[in-house]
Amino acid sequence: MNPDLLKLQPYPFEQLRQLFVDLQPPADKSHIALSIGEPKHPSPRFVMQALAENLDKLSNYPLTKGIPELRESIAGWLQRRFKLQGLDGESQVLPVNGTREGLFAFAQAVVTAGPDALVLSPNPFYQIYEGAALLAGAQPVFINCNEDNGFLPDFDSVSDEQWQRCQLLFLCSPGNPTGAITPIEQLQQLVRLAQQHDFIIASDECYSEIYFDEDNPPPGLLQACATMGEHDYRNCVVFHSLSKRSNLPGLRSGFVAGDADVLAKFLLYRTYHGCAMPPHHQAASVAAWDDEAHVVANRSLYREKFQAVIATLDGQLNVSSPDAGFYLWPKTPVPETDFARALYSEEHITVLPGSYLAREAQGINPGRNRVRMALVAELDQCVEAAQRMVHLLGRL
Template sequence: MNPDLSLTKPYPFTRLRALLSDSKLPDGIEHISLSIGEPKHAAPEAVIRALFDSSKLFEKYPATTGALELRTAISDWIFRRYGVKTDPLTQILPTNGSREALFSFTQAYIDRTKSPFVILPCPFYQIYEGASLMAGATPYYCPQTAENNFAMDLDSVPEEVLRNTQLVFVCSPSNPTGKVLNLEDWKKLFSYSDKYGFVIGSDECYSEIYFDEEKPPLGALEAAKLLGRDNFERLIVFSSLSKRSNIPGMRTGFVAGDAALIKPYLLYRTYHGCAMSGPIQQASIAAWNDEEHVRESRRLYKEKFAAAVPLMSKTLGISMPDASFYLWAKTPIDDQEYAKRLYEEKAITVLPGSFLSRDCGGLNPGRGYIRIALVATVPEVKEAARRISEFNPK
C-alpha cells in the first residue's frame, strides 16, 4: 500500500464515535444530532425531477469536461452571484462535490520532488490535511484563534516554509468558525502568492449560507476581479451544491479559476475517472439556475440562529458567525468532556473542536470549543438550544 496512507489521521467522526462508544443516551429524550454538516432541508423538487427525467443518460459515458450546458450554467451563476465573467470552456470544471476536488486537485498540483509545504488554516476541514499528506507535502498549520479574530496570519509563517509552499488552503466562510475573508484579507493573500508563487485553493462550499440578503459573502473570484486579477492567476475556487441546494448525496460541485491550472487538472481527472454522470449534471443545471430554494434555506437558517444563539449563549461562549450554518462555541470545560456529557445527559451530539485541529505553535486552537451544526429542523434546533441552555457542567 501507499506508505503515505499511514501518515493520515483518524477522521473527526471516527474519533467522535470512539469518544461516545461507551456512552448511553438518557431515557425518554429524543436524540438530536448537531455534529455533522449535512443539510436537512428538503432537496428542491425541480432538481429531483431533472435527475429522474434524464435517467436515460445513465446509459452513456459522461465526458470528464462535463456538458457545456452545465459549465455555462455554472459560469452564468458565478456572474449573477459575483459579477465575474468566466470562460466555461477553460476556467470551469464540474466535479463530484468539493471534497473530491480538494483532494484530487492537490494530487495533481503538488510536486513532491521539491519538499513542498501546504499551508492549512487550523482548525480545518481534514481533507486539506489528508490531501497534502497523500500528495507528499508537509502540512503547515496556521492557527486561527479568538485572539487573531480567527484569521489565518501568514505573517507568522516562517520564511523557509513560505519559500517552499506550493498551495495554501483557505475556507471562506470558514468551517468551523464562520469567518468571511474581506477584500484586505484577499489583497494580502494575493501579495503573498505573488511573492512566493504558491496557488491559493479557496474552499467556498458555505458561500450561500448567510444572514443578510443584501450582503452576501465576498468570494475569491470577486476579490480577484476587484483587485485587477482578471485572469485569476494561481487561484482555484472549490464550490458545491451540497450546502447551497441541500443535495449532499448527489456529490456535485465545480472548480473555477486560473485556466493554466484547470488545463492540467482536466488531464489528471481524465485518468482519475471521476466524470459526473449525465443525470447528476442535468440536476445540477436545474439547481444552479434556481435561487428561490436557496433563499428559502437561508430564511430557515436565520430562524434557527435567531432562536438558538440567545439560549445557548447562557451557558456557552457564542457569537454570531459571519456566515455558514455552524456555531463555534467556547465550552466551560474540556471540549471532549463537554461533548460526551452533553450526549449522555441531554441527548445532543456535537463535535469537539480539538478533533478539527492539530497542536501548532504550542496550542491546539480547537481545544475548549465545540462545533454545533444548525442543520436539524427548526423545532429540533429550538429544542436543542433549550437543553443546552440548561446544561451547565462544573
C-alpha cells in the first residue's frame, strides 16, 4: 500500500460521528443538519429534463475532453461572468466530475514529488487540498486565515524560501468556511508571485455564485489575470462547479479553466485516469451553464435565510454575515467541540467544529472556538435551528 495513505487524517464528518458516539439527541425534536454543505434547494427542472432527454447517449463512450458544446458553454459563461475576452473553449476549458475529483487529480498531475515539494493552502481549508498534497508526494503548508486579517490567508507569513519551493498554491475564494472574498489586487499579487517563482495557482471558486450584492459579484483569478493583460492565464487555473451554483451536487459536474499548456498535460493525465463525464451529464450541464435566472433566484433564497438567522442570533452569539457563500463562522462561548456536543444532545442540531477544518500552524489552530454552520436547509428549519441555539445559549 502507498505509505502516504498513513498520513491522511480522518475526514471531518467521521470526526463528528466520533464526537457524538456517546450522545443521545432528544427524541421530541427533529434533527436539523447544519454540518454539511449540501444544497437543499430544488434542482432546476429544465436541467433534469435535459438529463432525461439525453439518456440515449449512454450507448456512447464519452470524451475525456468533453463535447465541444459543453466547453463552449462554459467558456461563454466565464467570459460573461468574469469579463474575459477570447477564452478558448477548445484549449482553455476542461470538464471535471465535480471539483472535488478535479482538485485532487490536479495535484497528482502537476506536483513533482520530493522532500522539497510544497503545496500551500489556506487554513482552515477544504480537506481535499491536504490529501491531494500528501498523496502527490508534497508537504502541505497551511496559511492561517484569522479574524484580524479579515479571514483571508496571511500571505505575508510565507517566507521567500517557501514561495521558491512552492509547486502548487490552492486558493478558495469565497472561502470555505469563512466566506471571505480575496480582493482582485491580492489575486494580482499572487499571479505575479506565481510567475516569479514558477508555481501553479489552483483557485477553488465553487462558492463564487452565492453572494449578497447583485451589483458586486466576487472577482475570480482569471479576471485578475485579464485585468493585468495576461490573457494566456499563465500558471493559473480556476475550478467551478454546478453543485452550489445550481443545486446539482449529485450531477458531479464542474470544470477547470485557464492556462492551456497546463490543461493539455492535465488532459493527458485524465485520459489515463479514466474520468470522462457521462454524456447525459454533459448535456444537462450545458443547460445549466447557459441559464442565469435560476442562479439569481437561488441567491435570493440564501439572502433571506441569512437575514432571518442573523437577526435571531443577534446579541446571543458572536456571528456576522459572511462576504459570500452559505456558511456562518461564529465564535463559540465554550470550546467548539463542547458547543457542538451540547447542540446535538440538547437541541438535536449538528454543526461542524472549526478545529476539524483546520490544522495547527504557527502555534494556533484558526478553527478553535468556532463552528461552521451551513444554511442549506429550508428557511423555517434554519430559523428554528437559530431559535433552539438561542435557548441553549441561555442555559450556557
